[in-house]
Amino acid sequence: MQLSWSTQAEIAAALLQAYPEADRVALSRDDLLHMIVTLPDFKDKPNPPQPACLDHIRWIWMRLADVGFDDERRRG
Numbered sequence: 001m002q003l004s005w006s007t008q009a010e011i012a013a014a015l016l017q018a019y020p021e022a023d024r025v026a027l028s029r030d031d032l033l034h035m036i037v038t039l040p041d042f043k044d045k046p047n048p049p050q051p052a053c054l055d056h057i058r059w060i061w062m063r064l065a066d067v068g069f070d071d072e073r074r075r076g
Contacts, residue, residue, distance in 0.1 A: 002043045005045075005053055008053065008057050012058075012064055014041065015035060016061055025062075033046075033047075
């Protein structure tokens, strides 16, 4: 799937897969932007259309990581 700023949930999922151990809270906006635009399937302009895009992607990424953590905890 081709990633773009309009596919924020898919970007978050790709970030979780590429950087599962990343400290999503401490990550700077510049570092997050770099991580997004260097994803192999990202094919959009290097700057988000709105600054809030980065915050939304980070939030989704954190939620996806929490869901995965809860799944692991239930299996353990």
